Amino acid sequence: xxxxxxxxxxxxxxxxxxxxxxxxxxxxxxxxxxxxxxxxxxxxxxxxxxxxxxxxxxxxxxxxxxxxxxxxxxxxxxxxxxxxxxxxxxxxxxxxxxxxxxxxxxxxxxxxxxxxxxxxxxxxxxxxxxxxxxxxxxxxxxxxxxxxxxxxxxxxxxxxxxxxxxxxxxxxxxxxxxxxxxxxxxxxxxxxxxxxxxxxxxxxxxxxxxxxxxxxxxxxxxxxxxxxxxxxxxxxxxxxxxxxxxxxxxxxxxxxxxxxxxxxxxxxxxxxxxxxxxxxxxxxxxxxxxxxxxxxxxxxxxxxxxxxxxxxxxxxxxxxxxxxxxxxxxxxxxxxxxxxxxxxxxxxxxxxxxxxxxxxxxxxxxxxxxxxxxxxxxxxxxxxxxxxxxxxxxxxxxxxxxxxxxxxxx
Numbered sequence: 133x134x135x136x137x138x139x140x141x142x143x144x145x146x147x148x149x150x151x152x153x154x155x156x157x158x159x160x161x162x163x164x165x166x167x168x169x170x171x172x173x174x175x176x177x178x179x180x181x182x183x184x185x186x187x188x189x190x191x192x193x194x195x196x197x198x199x200x201x202x203x204x205x206x207x208x209x210x211x212x213x214x215x216x217x218x219x220x221x222x223x224x225x226x227x228x229x230x231x232x233x234x235x236x237x238x239x240x241x242x243x244x245x246x247x248x249x250x251x252x253x254x255x256x257x258x259x260x261x262x263x264x265x266x267x268x269x270x271x272x273x274x275x276x277x278x279x280x281x282x283x284x285x286x287x288x289x290x291x292x293x294x295x296x297x298x299x300x301x302x303x304x305x306x307x308x309x310x311x312x313x314x315x316x317x318x319x320x321x322x323x324x325x326x327x328x329x330x331x332x333x334x335x336x337x338x339x340x341x342x343x344x345x346x347x348x349x350x351x352x353x354x355x356x357x358x359x360x361x362x363x364x365x366x367x368x369x370x371x372x373x374x375x376x377x378x379x380x381x382x383x384x385x386x387x388x389x390x391x392x393x394x395x396x397x398x399x400x401x402x403x404x405x406x407x408x409x410x411x412x413x414x415x416x417x418x419x420x421x422x423x424x425x426x427x428x429x430x431x432x433x434x435x436x437x438x439x440x441x442x443x444x445x446x447x448x449x450x451x452x453x454x455x456x457x458x459x460x461x462x463x464x465x466x467x468x469x470x471x472x473x474x475x476x477x478x479x480x481x482x483x484x485x486x487x488x489x490x491x492x493x494x495x496x497x498x499x500x501x502x503x504x505x506x507x508x509x510x511x512x513x514x515x516x517x518x519x520x521x522x523x524x525x526x527x528x529x530x531x532x533x534x535x536x537x538x539x540x541x542x
Contacts, residue, residue, distance in 0.1 A: 136184050139166045142215055144222075146204045146532040147177075160266065161206055163187040200266035202280060202530035213238055213526055216534040220502045220524045227506030229513060236524035236534065241383025243283035244527075249274075249290065251297035251307040259301070261294045281529055283381070285313035292318065292343045299335040300325060310375040312361065317346035319361035321375035325350060349374035352430070365389075366415035368442040373430035377408050384527030388498060388537060389415050391523055392472055395496035395539040396420070399469035405455055405483060406475045410435035410448075412498075416472070417445040423468070427454045459483035462490035470494040479504025481511070488515030495540040505536055516542045 137150040139162045148162025150170075158177045162168045167185040170178035183190075189211040204212055213236040221233045251261045252271045262274035274282075274290045289311040297307040303325060310321040320340075328336070328350055337356040340348035347357040352374045360371045363378060366389075372378060379385035392412045396402055400420050404413040407424035409431045416422050417439060426432045432450050439448035453460075455475075459482045465471060471492050473480050477500055487495060488511050495517065499505035509519060517540040525535040 134170065134172060136167045136169050137178075139164050139168060144219060144532065146207075148180075150178075160203065163190055163207060166190070199263035199272040200268075201263045203266060203532065205280065205530040209238070209529070212529065216526050217524050219532075219534055220505075220522065220536050223502030223506040224509065224522070226503070227510045229506060229509055229519065231509075231519040231522050231538075233522045233524065236526050237387050238529075239381055239384035239387045239525050239527040239535075240281075240529040241283075241381045241527075243286070244281050244380045245283045245286060245313040245382060246378050246380050247282060247286060247289075247311055249293050249309045249311055251293055251309065253297075253301055253304075259294050259298055261290050261297065283313060285318075286311060288343075289313075289318055289320070292339075292345065293320065295339050295343065296320070296322060296336055296348070299339055300328065300332050303328070303332070312372065312378060314346055314361040314363055314372065315369075316359040316362050317344060319347045319372065319374070320345060321349045321352060323351055323375070347374070363409075365410050365413075365438070366418055367444065368410065368414040368417075368438040370409050370414070370434050370438040372409055373428075373434055376428075376431055376434065379411065379527065381527040384525055384535065385411060387525050388412075388535065391525075391537040392416070392496050392498065395494075395521070395537070396470040396472065397494060399494060401467055401469050403460065403465060403468045403471045405460065405471065405473040406480070407432070407435060407450075408474070410438055412472055412474065413448060414438055414442070414445070417448045419446070420469075421446050421448075423449045423451065425451045425453050425455060425460065427452060455480065455483050457482075459486040461486055465490040465492050468492055470496070472496045472498070474498035475504075477501040477504065479508050481508060484508040484511045488512050488517075493542055497538040497540065499536050499538075500533065502534065502536060505538065509538055509540070512540055518542060 139148040141164050143149050147158040147160050150157045161180040166187045169182040172178040189208045191208045217236040250271050260271040260273040262272045293309045306324050308323045312319045346359045346361040348355045362369045402416050402420045404424045407413045407426040413422050413424040436450045521539040523537045
């Protein structure tokens with residue numbers, strides 16, 4: 133053990149950073165301003181051994197599980213929001229963008245309604261179900277802890293996934309489960325199993341019925357569906373494809389959708405790019421004609437069915453298209469009053485370049501990665517767009533992840 137070190141700031145992954153003569157030292161669990169005792173290593177990381185002078189922003193959680201999903205549970209909620217706002221500020225500044233960034237919205241709500249749970253059989257023949265330990269493939273069993281981020285509807289999933297994993301233990305495969313709490317009940321998609329023999333499929337189906345699952349699928353193939361797993365986007369009810377994307381919390385979906393709707397203003401024709409199953413498209417269609425573009429066929433089919441089956445919507449046109457390889461061109465965007473784009477973490481560089489060349493005067497960017505958001509906004513700003521609002525949104529409490537919405541006009 134060395135002399136105590138003083139923490140200067142938080143890194144982008146939430147580690148405390150101490151400046152030392154040998155360079156920065158990264159210490160998980162440490163907070164800015166704290167004087168801490170550490171055991172350093174040659175990797176530039178150090179293990180936190182003790183806190184000599186704690187931060188006033190430290191939240192003490194002696195019962196916290198050791199999984200890697202809640203790496204910031206030791207930081208008070210208000211300080212988490214301020215830090216996440218700083219992630220967006222820093223990313224935009226790095227991209228050369230000057231924009232006012234509003235306070236971060238707390239969109240944790242009731243907690244996560246969608247999560248990936250892992251089931252692993254230990255050497256002691258016990259089936260552990262939960263999240264991975266930080267920096268490890270070992271599973272922290274959530275049956276032994278009260279998870280601080282799961283919505284109440286999702287908490288029964290831990291024991292259900294344990295029962296399902298026990299059914300296929302003979303395959304000796306790691307089991308991963310995408311679990312979603314829907315209006316109709318729990319929807320589970322099992323992954324990592326490879327080919328499942330018919331006898332085991334019957335066992336899985338029986339276990340699903342016994343536990344009243346709405347649907348059970350394996351690698352996206354529906355095994356049994358007792359009830360269509362429904363979610364509601366505005367007035368539309370959508371049957372999500374197995375394992376389909378859904379904003380992690382209901383509060384975040386509501387907040388993001390409200391910002392998108394407000395951001396497009398009075399637009400009467402809107403392109404919704406990377407549309408998924410219609411989180412924004414179906415709400416936008418209550419007041420505008422929408423073209424929804426998405427590469428995943430199952431998600432797009434779910435969106436199309438919901439649009440056709442919901443009374444009172446304006447026309448929704450769907451197109452399956454890989455926007456990374458073939459973005460909408462400037463000519464194709466001539467008919468749109470506004471464009472909404474919500475890409476994965478890689479961002480929308482190709483689409484942003486095409487949007488920059490178009491005559492579209494209003495756009496709304498939704499992002500889960502501040503760095504790629506900064507890059508894309510820079511392309512649009514250089515083309516004459518003005519960034520009128522940037523609003524961070526936090527739906528992943530206790531983690532280093534943050535969403536952001538940006539309005540652009542010209």
